[in-house]
Amino acid sequence: xxxxxxxxxxxxxxxxxxxxxxxxxxxxxxxxxxxxxxxxxxxxxxxxxxxxxxxxxxxxxxxxxxxxxxxxxxxxxxxxxxxxxxxxxxxxxxxxxxxxxxxxxxxxxxxxxxxxxxxxxxxxxxxxxxxxxxxxxxxxxxxxxxxxxxxxxxxxxxxxxxxxxxxxxxxxxxxxxxxxxxxxxxxxxxxxxxxxxxxxxxxxxxxxxxxxxxxxxxxxxxxxxxxxxxxxxxxxxxxxxxxxxxxxxx
Numbered sequence: 001x002x003x004x005x006x007x008x009x010x011x012x013x014x015x016x017x018x019x020x021x022x023x024x025x026x027x028x029x030x031x032x033x034x035x036x037x038x039x040x041x042x043x044x045x046x047x048x049x050x051x052x053x054x055x056x057x058x059x060x061x062x063x064x065x066x067x068x069x070x071x072x073x074x075x076x077x078x079x080x081x082x083x084x085x086x087x088x089x090x091x092x093x094x095x096x097x098x099x100x101x102x103x104x105x106x107x108x109x110x111x112x113x114x115x116x117x118x119x120x121x122x123x124x125x126x127x128x129x130x131x132x133x134x135x136x137x138x139x140x141x142x143x144x145x146x147x148x149x150x151x152x153x154x155x156x157x158x159x160x161x162x163x164x165x166x167x168x169x170x171x172x173x174x175x176x177x178x179x180x181x182x183x184x185x186x187x188x189x190x191x192x193x194x195x196x197x198x199x200x201x202x203x204x205x206x207x208x209x210x211x212x213x214x215x216x217x218x219x220x221x222x223x224x225x226x227x228x229x230x231x232x233x234x235x236x237x238x239x240x241x242x243x244x245x246x247x248x249x250x
Contacts, residue, residue, distance in 0.1 A: 022181075022183065022184075022225040022226055022227045022233075023177050023181035023182055023183060023184070023185050023186075023187070023225070023226045024072060024184070024185065024186040024187070024223060024224065024225055024226065024235070025173060025177060025186070025187050025188075025189060025223075025224045025226055026063055026066070026186055026187070026188045026189065026221045026222065026223050026224075027189050027191070027196050027216075027221070027222045027224070028059050028063070028089060028090075028093065028188070028189070028190045028191075028219055028220070028221050028222075029190075029191065029192060029193045029196065029216035029217070029218060029219065029220075030048070030052070030056075030083070030085040030086045030088075030089040030190065030191070030192065030218070030219065031048045031049075031051070031052030031053065031054075031055035031056045031059075031085065031088070031089050031092075031218045031219040032048065032049050032051045032052035032055060032218050033046050033047060033048045033049060033052050033084075033085040034046040034047060034048075034049055036123065036125070037125075038125035038126055038127060039123055039124065039125045039126070040118065040126060040129075040147050041115065041192075041193075041194075042115045042116055042117065042118050042122065042123075043083060043114060043115055043117060043118070043122055043123070044083070044085075044123055045083070045084055045123075046084065046085065047084050047085065047088060048084075048085050048088045048089065052085065052088075052089070052218065052219070053088070053092060055089075055218045055219035055220075056088065056089040056091075056092035056093055056219045057092050057093075057095070057096050058219065058220075059089070059092075059093055059096075059218075059219035059220055059221055060092060060093035060094070060095065060096025060097050060099075060100075061096050061100070062220060062221055062237075063093065063096075063097065063186075063188070063221040063223075064096065064097055064100035064102065066186075066221060066223050066236050066237070067102070067186055068100075070235075070236075071184070072184050072185065072186050073182075073184055073185045073186070074097065074102045074103070074104070074185070074186050074188070075182075075185050075186060075187040075188065076103045076104055076105040076106075077104075077105060077106055077107075077108055077187075078090045078093065078094055078104060078106075078107045078108070078188045078189075078190065079107075079108050079109075079110060079113060079172075079176065079187070079188065079189050079190070080107055080108070080109055080110075080113060080189070080190035080191065081109065081110065081111070081113040081114045081115070081190070081191045081192060082109045082110070082111055082114060083114065083115070083192070086113070086190050086191055086192065087107065087109060087190075089190050089219055090107045090188075090190040091107060093188065093190065093219070094107060110172065112168055112169065112171070112172035113169060113172055113189060113190070113191040113192075113195070114165070114168075114191070114192070114195065115165065115191070115192035115194060115195050116160055116161070116162050116164075116165035116194055116195055117158060117159060117160045117165070118154055118156070118158075118159050119154060119156045119157050119158030119159035119160070120156045120157045120158055120159075121154055121156050121159065122158075126147065129142075129154065130142060132156075133154075133155070138155075139155045142154070148162075148212060149161075149162070150162045150163045150166075150198060150208070150211065150212075151163055162194055162195070162198050163198055165194065165195040165198055165199075166195055166197070166198020166199040166200075166201060166202055167198075167199075167202055168195070168199075169191065169195045169196060169198070169199030170199040170200075170202035170203050172189075173189065173199060173203065174203070176189075177226045178226075178230075181226060186223070188221075193215055193216040196216060197210075197211050197214060197215070197216070198211060203232045204231070204232060205224065205232050205234055212242075213241065213242055214239040214240065214241060214242065215239070215240040215241075215242050216239065216240055217238070217240045220237060220238070221236075221237050222234070222236070222237035222238075222239070223235045223236040223237050
């Protein structure tokens with residue numbers, strides 16, 4: 001199986017009849033965290049706020065309800081990015097799933113689920129990043145709106161574009177489910193809004209036009225069905241629709 005797949009390919013769309021042999025994936029964006037003001041929301045190392053912890057617990061309860069409503073089973077391994085906020089969210093979700101009678105054996109961290117990497121500019125503010133480029137004679141200024149430009153990659157060592165982050169996440173999702181797609185089993189992935197959304201474009205779940213107008217609620221699960229022939233379907237949970245004035249930093 002080749003991953004990632006081109007946008008729009010194999011998507012059945014929300015509301016279509018799911019394949020009965022389908023495995024399931026639940027995507028959860030991390031809860032609210034202590035973000036550095038003015039810095040793009042990427043690989044900051046800070047912890048969840050109290051609100052974020054509460055969001056994560058509520059997300060675990062919501063996911064347990066989705067599983068019960070559909071008579072599904074849970075993969076006992078939860079996957080998450082290596083950012084503290086994602087691991088804390090996964091840990092809180094695991095605690096609530098256990099409280100609802102589900103077995104969760106462990107949480108596996110992987111860099112494949114990380115947010116878009118800014119390379120050597122990691123955790124600088126937007127103003128600091130733009131000043132770095134202004135001071136570097138090799139580079140011009142970044143284009144207006146560069147933070148949310150899916151194809152733009154900072155010209156700095158180790159940086160990636162949002163599209164590249166999405167391809168990485170899509171490959172992780174496809175490889176994980178494609179190896180052993182157990183019918184009716186839910187695999188939980190905890191990560192980040194922008195890389196999840198761009199990953200969903202590669203999986204055919206969102207269009208390029210959907211990506212900037214949608215976001216993910218903190219720690220609220222989105223449930224998808226992965227079918228044996230390689231298609232994905234949105235089964236439950238709501239995307240967050242951005243206000244026109246909202247800056248898409250996540």
